[in-house]
Structures are given as structure tokens and as C-alpha cells.
Amino acid sequence: MAQLGRRLAARGHDVTVFCRTNYVPERLPSFNGIRLRHLPTVGTKHMDAIVHSALSTLAAMRERPDIVHYHALGPGLCAPLPRYLSGVRVVQTIHGHDDRGQKWGRAARSVLRTARWTSERVPHAVIAVSRLSAEEYGRTRPGTTVYIPNGVEAPQSSPPASLIQEYGLRPGRYALFVGRLIPDKAVDVLIRAFRELPGDMDLAVVGGSAFTGEHVALLHSLAAADPRIRMIGYAYGEHLAALYEHAAVYVQPSWTEGMPLTVLEAMSHGLPLVLSEIRGHTDLLAPLSPAARFFPPGDSGALAAQLGLVLRDLDAERAAAESRREWLFREYSWESAAANTEDLYRSLVAALR
Structure with missing residues (x-):
């Protein structure tokens, strides 16, 4: 998110990232050109992500951005709010297979399966960072799934031993x-x-x-x-x-x-x-x-x-x-990832207009 956000900001976009106060103790107003908004959550295993995502969604909707972009399955449960209650375009990035994870119990997996179902139907576009996710989402939502892998930067120095x-x-x-x-x-x-x-x-x-x-x-x-x-x-x-x-x-x-x-x-x-x-x-x-x-x-x-x-x-x-x-x-270039994400954003906004 930081690598992608700062590159989009450098391309002239206004980028806001919502931060969890229990993860980020500093309260910086911005970082690398990205506006930071710090919102609370309930710091428990099952409530942490969804409470923060709900609060962030409501805050974002008040600002009426062009794009609301969710990362991962769980936060995407809130995607119906901006999709159906506002005029913004919704994008969701699928980073992994959270609904299949061993970390979760039966009830949590059921919620994540619902999140998976939502991700296949609600966002205007899905970004798959892996080829497997691109294949799976390409079958359920052909034409609105884009494969954009993450990137990596070359180390700038050799840290001391x-x-x-x-x-x-x-x-x-x-x-x-x-x-x-x-x-x-x-x-x-x-x-x-x-x-x-x-x-x-x-x-x-x-x-x-x-x-x-x-x-x-x-x-x-x-x-x-x-x-x-x-x-x-x-x-x-x-x-x-x-x-x-x-x-x-x-x-x-x-x-x-x-x-x-x-x-x-x-x-x-x-x-x-x-x-x-x-x-x-x-x-x-x-x-x-x-x-x-x-x-x-x-x-x-x-x-x-x-x-x-x-x-x-x-x-x-x-x-x-x-x-x-x-x-x-x-x-695996962050510059390519940012350029492809920007192209996707522009196509969605143009379609809306």
C-alpha cells in the first residue's frame, strides 16, 4: 500500500490511506505525499479489521472520492456501502486466500466466505496480485478482473552486520x-x-x-x-x-x-x-x-x-x-503496478462520466 500510494501521489493524485490507531502509534498527517487518516477500531482477532473498515468506509463516503479501494477480503465486506449508496467507483485488491486460512475458526471462515462472495459481485473491478487469483476471479467476473502483481525495490544500501x-x-x-x-x-x-x-x-x-x-x-x-x-x-x-x-x-x-x-x-x-x-x-x-x-x-x-x-x-x-x-x-516493478492501477482508475472514472 505504501509503495503503491506514494507512486500514485507522485503522479498527481490525491491519495488518502486510513490507518488503524492500534497499528500505527504515530499520528503523522501525511507520509510520502499520502494523506493519512487515523481511525480507531476494536483490537480483537475478529473485530479489528471489520470495525476499522466500516468506520473508514463511512469517512471516505463523506469525502466523495472518485475511487474507494479496499485491500483483502475482510475489509471488502463494506464495499456495498459506497457501491450502492454513493456514486464512487469501488476497487478491491485480492492479496490471498483468507477464506481458506487455518488461522480462523468455523464462524470466521463463514464470514470470510461471505466476503469472498461479495468480492466476486460488488466491486466495479478486482485487482488480483497472483495468477491463481486472476484465474479464479476471471471465471466468476470475466472482464472486470485485472492481474497487477506487486513489485519490489532493489536494496539501496548494504546494512551493517x-x-x-x-x-x-x-x-x-x-x-x-x-x-x-x-x-x-x-x-x-x-x-x-x-x-x-x-x-x-x-x-x-x-x-x-x-x-x-x-x-x-x-x-x-x-x-x-x-x-x-x-x-x-x-x-x-x-x-x-x-x-x-x-x-x-x-x-x-x-x-x-x-x-x-x-x-x-x-x-x-x-x-x-x-x-x-x-x-x-x-x-x-x-x-x-x-x-x-x-x-x-x-x-x-x-x-x-x-x-x-x-x-x-x-x-x-x-x-x-x-x-x-x-x-x-x-x-515485478512498483512503477508498473502504479501505472496499471492508474489506468484502471481512469477507465472506471471515465465510464462513470
């Missing part, structure tokens, strides 16, 4: 995972696999709870059995960039993914990849062969074997990963 040493890590001597600690990410599979590997390589797990405290406690208990596994928690800015920059390999064992930005970030730093063989990963890298070492999702033994192969010849693996960076920045 001292930033990772704060976590007890050594440059080039750790495998890395970055993401929310939710069941869908299968970090438990990664930890079990890593515990099978001999040697003094470490594992850095970067991320924290997303209203998943019980699952996070399980992961910490699994990690406690191996002193090589470091549960870092959330990291941002230079610290996160340093964790990518100085890692040996990036691992993502997810059960499901939409369009995984963390994989793009890892590739931007020239990291070898070990990924679960799911559409979110294979579609992302489809033109490249070989692009990564894949393993069947949930198979900790196969993950350990693929990770072991990478670690046995890191120099060759890193050289191959470096050779793919030029393709990456050409294929």
Missing part, C-alpha cells in the same frame, strides 16, 4: 524466515526440519503473533529444543533489511500464499530460496528454471533435505540467485 549481531547471528551463517506466525505459514514444519540438520548454521524466525498467541507459544516451545533457532520477533526498517542482506538462504514453508512479498524481498537481496511447492510460489517464479528448491508442503523431511543441499554448496547457490535479480526487478 552489527545489526544482525544484536540477535546473536553471524553473516552468512543462518537461514531466514519472515512473516506472521500463523498456522498457514507452517513455521512448525520449518522448525522440525531444521532440527534434523547437523552443523552450526542458525535459523532466524522473524515475525510475531497476528492474534495467534497459542500458535506462537507452540512455536517457541518447539524452538526451545534447539539453541540454534532464534525467535526474533517483528523487525522493521534497517534491521529487517540487514536480516535479509546477511542471510545464507531464505525459507518459506507455507501451506498457502497469495503473492508473497517476502519471497520477492529475499530475491532482491540475492538469496537462494527453499519454498513449499504451492501455486503462490511456483506461479511467482514460473518463467525461471530452476528458480528455487521446492518441497511438498508439510513434509519436514523433504524440507530438511532441500535445505541441506543448499547449505552444502552455498557459493554456487548464491551465484545462481544473484543471476536472477535483473529478471526480478523487470518482472
